[in-house]
Amino acid sequence: MTPFNWDDLRVFLAIARHQSAFDAAAEMGMNQSTASRRLQRLEQSIGSKLFERNSRGHRLTNAGHRLLEHVEKLEATIYSMESSSFGDSVALSGDVRIGTTEAFGSFFLAPHLARFCQRHHSIHVDLLPMPRNINLSKREADMSVTLERPIADHFVVVKLLEYRLVPYASRSYLQSLPPLRHRDDLTHLRWVDYVDDMVFTDQQLNLKSVVPDAQPYFCSTSLNAQFSAVRAGMGIGILPYFLCQNVPDLVPVLPEQVGITRTYWLAAPSERRELARVRALWDYLRLVASINADFLMGRSPTPVQVTHASFDQLLS
Numbered sequence: 001m002t003p004f005n006w007d008d009l010r011v012f013l014a015i016a017r018h019q020s021a022f023d024a025a026a027e028m029g030m031n032q033s034t035a036s037r038r039l040q041r042l043e044q045s046i047g048s049k050l051f052e053r054n055s056r057g058h059r060l061t062n063a064g065h066r067l068l069e070h071v072e073k074l075e076a077t078i079y080s081m082e083s084s085s086f087g088d089s090v091a092l093s094g095d096v097r098i099g100t101t102e103a104f105g106s107f108f109l110a111p112h113l114a115r116f117c118q119r120h121h122s123i124h125v126d127l128l129p130m131p132r133n134i135n136l137s138k139r140e141a142d143m144s145v146t147l148e149r150p151i152a153d154h155f156v157v158v159k160l161l162e163y164r165l166v167p168y169a170s171r172s173y174l175q176s177l178p179p180l181r182h183r184d185d186l187t188h189l190r191w192v193d194y195v196d197d198m199v200f201t202d203q204q205l206n207l208k209s210v211v212p213d214a215q216p217y218f219c220s221t222s223l224n225a226q227f228s229a230v231r232a233g234m235g236i237g238i239l240p241y242f243l244c245q246n247v248p249d250l251v252p253v254l255p256e257q258v259g260i261t262r263t264y265w266l267a268a269p270s271e272r273r274e275l276a277r278v279r280a281l282w283d284y285l286r287l288v289a290s291i292n293a294d295f296l297m298g299r300s301p302t303p304v305q306v307t308h309a310s311f312d313q314l315l316s
Contacts, residue, residue, distance in 0.1 A: 004042075004045065005038075005041070005042070005045075007038065008038045008039070008041055008042040008045070009042065009071050009074070010028070011024065011028065011035050011038040011039055011042070012039060012042055012050060012064075012067065012068075012071065013068070013071050013072070013075065014027055014028055014035075015035065015039060015051065015058050016051075016058075016060055016064065016068050017135075017137070017138035017139070018057075018138070019056075019057040019058050019059065020057045020058060021035045021036050021039065021058060039051070046063070046067070048061070048063035049061050049063065049064075050063055050064035050067060051064055072137075092120055092122060092123060092276050092277055092280055093122035093123060093277065094122075094123065094124070094275075094277050095123075095124045095125075095126065095277075096123060096124070096125050096126070096142050096143075096277050096278055096281050097125075097126040097128065097140075097141040097142050097143075098113075098125065098126070098127055098128065098141055098142065098143050098144065098145070098281065099128040099130060099133075099134025099136075099140060099141035099143075099144040099145070099146075100127065100128065100129050100130070100134075100144065100145040101129065101130070101131070101145065101146070101147065101223075101264075102129045102130060102131045102222060102223055102224055103129075103223040103224055103227065103240065103243050104129070104145060104163075104240075104242070104264065105127055105128070105129030105130075105145070106129045106224065107242065107243050108242045108243075108296075108303070109127065109129075109145070109285075109288075110127060110129075111303075112284075112285075112288045112305070112306070113125055113127060115305060115306060116281065116284050120277075120280060123277045123280065123281070125281065126141075128140070128141055131221050131222050131223070133146055133147075133148065134146070136150070136152075136155065136267060136268065136269055137152065137269075142268060142269075142272045142275075142278050143266065143267065143268035143272070143273070143278060143281070143282060144266075144267055144268075145160060145264050145265070145266055145285070146264070146265050146267060147262060147263070147264065147265075148265070149263075149265045149267075150265065150267045154269055154270050154271075155267050155268065155269060155270065156267065156268050156269075156270050156273040157265055157266070157267045158265070158266050158267075158286070159263060159264075159265060159266075160263075160264045160265060160266040160285065160286065160289050161263070161264050161289035161292075161293065161296055162261055162262070162263050162264075162293075162296065162297065163240055163241065163242060163261070163262055163264065163296040163297065164240070164241050164259055164260070164261050164296070164297045164298045165238050165239060165240050165241070165259060165260050165261075165262065166238065166239075166241065166252050166253070166254075166255040166258060166259040166260075166298070167186065167236050167237070167238050167239075167252065167253040167254060167255070167258050167259075168230055168236065168237060168238075168239045168244045168250045168251065168252055168253065169189075169230060169235070169236040169237075169250070169251060169253050170230060170231055170232070170233045170249055170250060170251070171249050171250075171251055172233045172249075173190075173233045173234075173235065173236065174251060174253070177189070180253055180254060181254075182254075182257070183211070183254065183257050183258055185254075186211050186214065186236070186253070186254065186258065187211060187213045187214055189214070189235060189236050190217035190218070190234065190235030190236065191207060191211070191214045191215065191216050191217055191218075191235055191236055191237065192216070192217065192218045192219070192220075192226045192229050192230050192234060192235045192236065192237035193207040193216040193218075193219050193226070193237065194207075194219060194220070194221065194226075195219045195220065195221050196216075196219070207238065209260075210238060210258055210259075210260060211258065217234070217235045218234050218235060223239070223243075226239065227239055227243055227244070230250065231247065231249060231250060236253060238258075238259075238260070240296075241295070241296065241297065241298035242295065242296050242303070245295070245298065245301055245302075246301070246302065252298075255298070261297075264289075266282065266285060266286070268282065284306070287306060287310060288306060291304045291306070291310070292304050
C-alpha cells in the first residue's frame with residue numbers, strides 16, 4: 001500500500017460528511033471531477049472501495065466506515081497540533097462559527113453577539129440560525145446551541161439555559177373572540193403550528209401535547225414564520241417569551257394554565273472548545289444565559305446586557 005496523501009483523506013472526509021462528491025467539492029473550492037479523481041486515487045491506494053454510489057449520493061462501505069474513524073481522529077490531532085504550533089490556542093483572534101435554532105439566534109443571541117464583537121475586535125463570529133440541528137461532526141460550526149443534548153463522547157456539552165413558551169395571539173385576533181378563561185376555550189381557535197412531519201427534533205413543541213384537541217390552521221417549518229403569522233392575526237401560536245415579550249401587539253393567553261419549558265444545550269467538539277477564541281465566546285454565552293434567566297422564563301420584561309464590569313471579570 002502506498003503512503004496516504006492528506007489532501008486525498010480530506011476529500012474522503014468531506015464526501016463522507018456531505019454524502020455527495022459535488023457538495024464536498026464545493027466546500028473545498030474544487031470541481032467535482034477533481035474530488036472524484038482524488039477519491040479514486042485513495043481507493044486504489046488502500047485497495048478497497050470506500051463508497052457505494054447511487055442516486056441518493058455516496059454511502060460509506062464497511063471499509064469506508066473503518067477509515068472514517070481513523071481519519072476523524074487524525075483530523076482532531078492536526079487541529080490540536082496547528083492550534084499549539086501557531087498560537088490559536090491562546091490568541092483571541094480568528095473565526096468562530098456558532099449554530100443555533102432559528103428564532104433564538106436571530107432574536108435573542110444576535111444582539112448579545114454584537115456586544116461581544118465590539119469588545120473582541122479580532123474575533124470574527126459567524127452566526128448560523130437554522131430551522132434544523134447544526135452538525136458539529138461535519139464541521140458545520142465550532143459550537144452549537146441545540147434543543148437536544150448531544151451524546152457524542154468527543155463533545156463538550158453544558159446546559160446553557162431554560163426558556164418558557166406560552167400561547168400568544170394578536171390583540172386584533174383576540175378582539176374577535178369571546179373571553180378566554182379556561183384551557184378548554186382554546187381548543188377551537190385558529191392555531192399556528194409546525195409542519196408535523198418535518199420537525200427536526202423531538203424537543204420541538206408539539207401542539208397536541210399542550211392542547212390535545214386543537215387543529216392547526218396554519219403550519220410552517222419556521223418559528224419566525226409562525227411568529228409573523230400570529231402577529232398578523234392569523235391565529236394563536238405557542239411562542240417563546242424571549243420572542244414576544246416586547247412586542248406590543250402580542251398578548252400572552254392563559255400563560256398560567258398553558259405553557260411549556262424547554263432546555264438549550266451548548267456543545268462543541270473538545271478540540272475546538274480549547275481554542276481561546278472559542279472558549280471566550282463559550283464563556284460569554286454562559287454569562288449571557290445566566291443573567292437573562294428571568295427574562296427567558298418570562299419573569300422579567302426586558303433582556304439584560306453584559307456590563308463592562310462583567311466583561312472585565314470574564315476576561316480576568
